[in-house]
Amino acid sequence: MLSADLPWLQAPLADALARARSHALLVQGPAGVGQLELAVRLAQSWLCESAAAGQPACNHCPSCKLFASGTHPDFQMLLPEALEAPARESLGLPFEEPDAKAGKAKPSREIKVEAVRNLLAFAQATSARGKAKVVVIFPAEALNGVAANALLKTLEEPSGLLRFALASHDSASLLPTIRSRCQPLPLALPERSAALAWLEAKGVKDAAGLLDATGGRPQQALEWAEAGLTDAAWQAIPKRVARGEVAALSDLAPPRVIDALQRLCHDLVRRSHGQPGQFFAPAALPSPKRAAPLLAWDAELRRAARHADHPLNAGLWIEALVAQAQAAVTASVR
Template sequence: MVSAVRAVRAPSLPPTRHGLLPWLRPELSRALRDQQGHALLVHGPEGVGQMEFALALAQAWLCETDAAARPDGLACGRCPSCHLVDERSHPDLRLIVPDALKAEAGLSADDGSDDEGRKRKPSREIRVEQIRAALEFSALTAGRSRHKVMVLHPAEALNAVAANALLKTLEEPPGGLRFVLSCGAPEALLPTIRSRCQDLRLRVPEREVALAWLQDQGLEQAAVLLDASGLQPLQALALARQGLGADVWLGFPAAARAGVLEATTSWTVPLLIDALHKLCHDSLMVTLGQSPRFFAHGAPVPAGSVGRLTAWSARLRDRARQAEHPWSAGLAFEALMIEARQQLGGVPARGGGQAGPRPGR
């Protein structure tokens, strides 16, 4: 099952060789060895490190250490060029992300004001103005490397105008310009963009590798949160950093069935929708006699009606599309938990059927 909403952004990690996510190392070495075109489309689940992979690829292309000293092709992580990439200040690298993701990507964000000084919500799209500025960059001579590199993440955030503005340069790049487009939903891209890129798919890492890495990060009960994330280790780490512990996750099925919110008052609406969608999936699996996927460590997942659970899953997908709407979070939480209690066959919560205390937001 694809998660209903990207409820938790995976933390951005340094792409140096020593900090490179261990499951990406062989894929990166293979990509450097087998690269044939000037543009790569890197895609896979968000929690496996798409942006980290794209930046590590750019860093390897821009690394100033002699290739003979890098038999696997990866960046050395020590030369001035590698440090400039880490600092997002390399003159031959342009990292393009939506305004809402600039801080996460290590870029300076603007103050969020429009031309008249009014605050505006940071855009979640890659806008045509960003692409036009990037095309000006592409026309310049490389400053210190043989190549210039343009990284777009997530590529599916390109709006229609921006995507069309990129097409010609993507097909006929000037000089040594290379592109890396990283995304989680390649099917959302224009076919004309996909056809101009060499396809590279990232897969979730082996469970043992992901668990070892999470334990190295100091994550307690890593197996519980790894399953909660759908085996996506960066998402598991993001859940923990947001304060969602293993005990809270294991208690969520019973809390949702009873419509009680005490342990989830710090959650965001997107996170609650995502958790409910995963619980709905596992409840459907249990109903069909299968093992749960996201609550696989002893959390009692209730069975239900196949028809009702399928309809509930569809409603949760619809609500996920509006999860960032600036409505009252307290009312949204209450409505979601009342519906969860009804769909999972739970008993009414204490307090006249209320869904527990509302979040203070």
Template sequence: MALPWLKQPLADALRTQRGHALLVHGPEGVGQFEFAMALAKAWLCETPADRRSDAVACDACPSCHLVDTHGHPDLLVLVPEALRDALGLGQSDEPATDGEGRKAKPSKEIKVDALRAAVAFSQQTSARGLAKVVVLHPAERMNAISANTLLKTLEEPPGIARFVLSCGDAEGLLPTIRSRCQSVRLALPEPALALAWLAEQSVAEPELMLAAAGGQPLSVVDRAALGLDAAVWKKLPSLVTRGEASALSGWPLPLVVESLQKLCHDALLAAHGAAPRYFPAGSVGAGHNVAELTQWAAELRQAARHAEHPWNAGLKLEALILRGQQALSRTSPKLHSTA
């Protein structure tokens, strides 16, 4: 297991979880998918469990190699098309065009057809004789029809089939799905473990970036790939104050909104004389207008709910930064009256 903070939870889960369906959940950026894959690999590993430390996969047998090369006949990994590349799973065989010959956009959902295929897969005989494993990630990307397709199989799973559902927000799943799975909750890692790992990934100023990502180490690495590094993060409060959107232009809109929410949160803390949580001390001014910031926070919550919509990202970014500039330019009325 390459993520050091998952070693102990993985050993615990392998020792205690004997169910046919597991739900791995916890904060984003902790490694739910990596955890689900490590469980699958351990269940399929052909070195007897009592000869492996903590029953984790041996990483040496033919089965472990097949999992690593995404060629294991008894493992099906079900993720939305749009996530395959990011998870290192490569291309799928989904048609590249829609019914009318247009280039199809990769789906962000786990589609019902894929789930039907997964259910059929789980009912087949095991090719290598140990188990049939289906990893489904992120489980909250199943729509209601997909979830209902899965439900019946979770109620009466075929003898050797095991399902691992991994997700960020377990509340986003149907209660009937949750109640049929054994729950494995992953917590945010100890900062020392996360910082050591980030340093190994060559992340500059890991402490600052871990705070920026709310303690989620994998999010730090994802963001660095989008150009969100320590230098940009430190400049962000002054960029927004000046209304400069260009440094954020390559970011996905949900990340822009989330970053502004963190800035707004820290500006509110500063206005109450408290230390910032996401930005370095002193980078967010203290004299902002609390009523204005509270209103901005409400608008950002609204924007966050729609941030995945296919808006004109360029226009929307400008509007978000302009609004941030406005909210941060209104100083506290108390300061005005004493001026």
């Protein structure tokens, strides 16, 4: 039961099922709190053959069993190639690795128009079990411009019993025409106590520190812990970066390096204005006196983020980022 694994989704799920008035819902909120899980649970509930209208899926009827096995004929999930395997694994759904492509092309992080065209063929077919046909799209902002436009007409005028559950952690970047065709379903950060209890049940040590490091996002905190990041290592980053220690970040993937430095920059800017940091403990942070060097560094980080998925030489790229960070922090504390 997806909502049981993420207990803070039970109330939003019940609310969504009770007040859904549109054939398309847009689950939106910060990353790492369960947008995909909620969208999938909505889809299962819409397809359930035993639950009363407006009630969550029963998990026992033939439809729910087909859903859990990943073979329900009236359900499709649209994901970027790069997220297909980890997303299905996190949901406990089966996944077949695709054949190696010629030239070993890197899996795309976009949802392309070819995938939407295949989806439209599914959408136009008759429901196999007669209950509904449901499509989950995640993350919705991964739809590139051509793919989003190809989806518009079906999203506005779905055929038969077709329903959509879009999930996004950056809904502002969606086309306005996509947003206007969906009923919004906000998903907030879970209560801290619920998030900590869930992380501790997953065996995460120093869960409170990692939860703070991720801005209250429990799924992201779990992902960091499973990747080997400890709270102690996280809290050491500011001072190690200030000393120019590349090893402070060298074990992190390039996108996570940028993410860590942006969080550090954010906290230092807050400190320079007399406010507490958000992602690091107070004792871990220097005490900057000037915000200007930090704001310039923030602009550099935003430019570097454009290449975080494919730096030409990751090692040299991280060295350059640490050098920039050291210079900015040094200038800010003078």
